[in-house]
Amino acid sequence: MIRILKQIFHTGIVTEQLPPVTDPELMKIGVQLEKVIQERFRGSLAIRQVDAGSCNACELEIHAVNNPIYDCERFGVHFTASPRFADMLLVTGPVSQNMEIALRRTYTATPRPKLVVAVGDCGCTGGIFGKSYASLGGVDQVLPVDAYIPGCPPTPTALLQGILRAIGK
Amino acid sequence: MSKLKDAIVTAFGADAREDAGQCPSSVPALIVPRERFAEAAKVLKKGYALLAAEWAADETPYGRGFGVFACYRKESEYLIIKTLAPQTDPTFPSLTKKFVPAYRFERQMKSLLGVVAIGHPDTRPWIKHEDWPEDAWPLRKSFDGSKPLPRVYGEYDWIRAEGEGVCEIPVGPVHAGIIEPGHFRFQAVGEDILNLEAKLGYVHKGIEKRFEALSWSDASRLAGRVSGDSTVAHCLAYCHAVEALTACRPPDRAQWLRALFLERERIANHLGDLGAICNDVAFAILFYHFMRLKEAVVRTNFALFGHRFLMDTIKPGGTLVDVDAAGVAAILGEADWLAEELERLVVIYDENPSVEDRVRDTGILSSEKARELGMVGFVARASGLNLDCRIHQPFPPYDRINVTIPVLVSGDVHARAWVRIEEIRDSLRIIREILKSLPDGEIFAPLSEPLPDTSGFGAVEGWRGEILYWLQAGPKGEINRCMVRDPSSLNWLGLEQCIHGNIVPAFPVCNKSFNQSYSGNDL
Numbered sequence: 001m002i003r004i005l006k007q008i009f010h011t012g013i014v015t016e017q018l019p020p021v022t023d024p025e026l027m028k029i030g031v032q033l034e035k036v037i038q039e040r041f042r043g044s045l046a047i048r049q050v051d052a053g054s055c056n057a058c059e060l061e062i063h064a065v066n067n068p069i070y071d072c073e074r075f076g077v078h079f080t081a082s083p084r085f086a087d088m089l090l091v092t093g094p095v096s097q098n099m100e101i102a103l104r105r106t107y108t109a110t111p112r113p114k115l116v117v118a119v120g121d122c123g124c125t126g127g128i129f130g131k132s133y134a135s136l137g138g139v140d141q142v143l144p145v146d147a148y149i150p151g152c153p154p155t156p157t158a159l160l161q162g163i164l165r166a167i168g169k
Numbered sequence: 170m171s172k173l174k175d176a177i178v179t180a181f182g183a184d185a186r187e188d189a190g191q192c193p194s195s196v197p198a199l200i201v202p203r204e205r206f207a208e209a210a211k212v213l214k215k216g217y218a219l220l221a222a223e224w225a226a227d228e229t230p231y232g233r234g235f236g237v238f239a240c241y242r243k244e245s246e247y248l249i250i251k252t253l254a255p256q257t258d259p260t261f262p263s264l265t266k267k268f269v270p271a272y273r274f275e276r277q278m279k280s281l282l283g284v285v286a287i288g289h290p291d292t293r294p295w296i297k298h299e300d301w302p303e304d305a306w307p308l309r310k311s312f313d314g315s316k317p318l319p320r321v322y323g324e325y326d327w328i329r330a331e332g333e334g335v336c337e338i339p340v341g342p343v344h345a346g347i348i349e350p351g352h353f354r355f356q357a358v359g360e361d362i363l364n365l366e367a368k369l370g371y372v373h374k375g376i377e378k379r380f381e382a383l384s385w386s387d388a389s390r391l392a393g394r395v396s397g398d399s400t401v402a403h404c405l406a407y408c409h410a411v412e413a414l415t416a417c418r419p420p421d422r423a424q425w426l427r428a429l430f431l432e433r434e435r436i437a438n439h440l441g442d443l444g445a446i447c448n449d450v451a452f453a454i455l456f457y458h459f460m461r462l463k464e465a466v467v468r469t470n471f472a473l474f475g476h477r478f479l480m481d482t483i484k485p486g487g488t489l490v491d492v493d494a495a496g497v498a499a500i501l502g503e504a505d506w507l508a509e510e511l512e513r514l515v516v517i518y519d520e521n522p523s524v525e526d527r528v529r530d531t532g533i534l535s536s537e538k539a540r541e542l543g544m545v546g547f548v549a550r551a552s553g554l555n556l557d558c559r560i561h562q563p564f565p566p567y568d569r570i571n572v573t574i575p576v577l578v579s580g581d582v583h584a585r586a587w588v589r590i591e592e593i594r595d596s597l598r599i600i601r602e603i604l605k606s607l608p609d610g611e612i613f614a615p616l617s618e619p620l621p622d623t624s625g626f627g628a629v630e631g632w633r634g635e636i637l638y639w640l641q642a643g644p645k646g647e648i649n650r651c652m653v654r655d656p657s658s659l660n661w662l663g664l665e666q667c668i669h670g671n672i673v674p675a676f677p678v679c680n681k682s683f684n685q686s687y688s689g690n691d692l
């Protein structure tokens with residue numbers, strides 16, 4: 001236990017602080033995000049992430065949004081286990097033939113406003129996988145998309161920015 | 170000298186002839202008659218070889234039928250056994266009864282190429298889902314991969330348990346966390362798992378077919394997106410196969426840089442997984458601390474090489490990025506800092522009884538089973554198997570820099586976590602050695618075009634384990650076939666087998682301790 005406490009005190013708070021220390025971009029987005037979430041979602045935006053066929057690099061960056069450096073929860077963004085509680089679906093792609101039905105079902109299970117954000121070059125357009133027998137292309141080939149976050153994969157800052165675009169409309 | 174090749178030549182005599190188009194010469198290929206394909210497996214099994222991969226290729230563009238291939242590995246040797254199946258009768262004798270890993274390889278060959286293993290005990294499709302038309306064989310040349318696939322009615326025949334109190338728990342494909350999709354079907358009595366069956370293929374994107382439409386240089390970008398967390402390792406294995414085909418030797422500096430990227434990828438992923446294992450046993454503090462370290466590593470990647478995961482830093486012939494003196498100093502400084510931070514976290518992990526209680530004796534994969542199932546990578550090393558391409562098939566600079574691999578025997582979640590801790594320590598040491606001996610010079614050597622009807626083989630130890638690529642140049646020198654074998658194609662079987670005797674709530678941490686790629690498996 002003493003080691004754990006030592007570790008806590010030794011490390012201190014690593015979350016990038018208000019006002020910005022190293023990443024002014026992140027803080028600018030964070031403050032706006034928090035404001036919109038406060039106004040429109042009563043302080044809490046619940047996101048269900050759906051991998052509809054990605055190579056998993058986008059998932060790594062979505063994980064990073066939750067790490068203590070980016071710590072998206074402080075802005076009111078949190079990831080939920082069920083689409084039933086979700087305000088937004090964050091979908092990585094391309095949408096594979098084998099995931100199409102599961103993606104549609106997840107969308108059906110999500111209550112309004114069911115915002116859909118397409119993540120990554122593949123989620124936006126199909127990317128390097130394109131359209132084929134196995135890949136239907138971008139997320140908008142299957143669901144109505146509210147915002148696009150390009151990048152291969154998009155950085156955590158770009159992800160937060162894209163989420164802001166989707167809810168700020 | 171190849172002992173595996175000698176064993177086949179001795180047993181087969183004139184029936185085994187060498188495939189001269191196979192490169193590099195250190196990985197020989199022998200063509201045997203179709204009816205003796207399984208016999209070759211028997212001979213090699215007697216010689217303690219393991220099956221590393223099995224695949225088929227549509228060779229009709231050369232005026233032949235289908236090529237059926239099995240790649241065997243023993244210590245530092247690989248041997249490819251090839252046989253030909255005519256177009257009118259695309260069948261071959263199954264190897265599944267001799268080598269368990271063939272079980273899924275052969276289902277996949279039947280599903281995607283319509284090449285059928287005679288004597289295979291399971292006729293269900295794999296990767297191809299039940300709602301595909303049965304005659305949709307995408308890897309055949311006659312199949313137009315650009316058209317969408319119609320859906321048909323079909324049902325997957327799950328393995329079921331019956332009896333009083335038995336219940337079935339379906340999980341996925343959309344999981345509770347931020348992970349890739351796959352379906353797990355548990356048969357359980359109360360919380361005790363009787364059986365686990367995985368059904369994958371949800372993220373099948375037609376990667377192998379896509380390769381055939383790309384040029385040799387563009388295809389390295391695709392290889393870097395087979396499994397995003399292993400982008401360096403996949404890209405490198407592809408490059409090795411292309412370079413074998415074209416007899417290209419990248420400059421020393423490029424080879425050293427590639428190893429630097431490979432080790433940095435290993436460290437970043439092991440840190441992330443150690444954090445996730447701690448998270449799955451509700452020990453949040455270490456989760457956040459490991460994630461903090463991982464973030465530092467990927468930020469340094471971005472600052473020095475322009476990409477957080479080092480995507481597209483490697484191409485056939487060399488690398489696309491270099492490092493200067495300031496970059497070397499930054500990496501060395503980070504290595505010292507990381508080593509110190511890591512050791513403090515390791516002590517916390519090691520001393521905490523609540524973690525120990527969950528990770529010890531959970532999800533045990535015995536050495537015997539790991540060998541029988543052909544496990545690779547850290548999963549193999551946590552179950553007593555001494556396997557690592559960096560040692561057994563070393564490419565520069567690993568032929569000059571020693572790799573120390575940890576081998577544990579307990580085969581539980583703890584062993585799989587501890588092997589990764591040891592590997593991070595060793596990777597930090599390797600990085601220091603790479604930077605100390607980094608040669609000067611160019612980072613790229615131009616390549617020629619591959620000759621028609623030749624094939625190239627590449628093997629790289631990524632952070633998950635051995636990645637294999639086998640490339641075949643078509644009659645016009647284009648990509649006729651690109652076989653990708655991610656470590657996950659073997660190790661998923663290990664997860665299903667390690668779970669027996671565990672309870673359902675132990676599954677997430679078992680799964681995380683394997684952390685296999687869905688995308689790399691589904692292709």
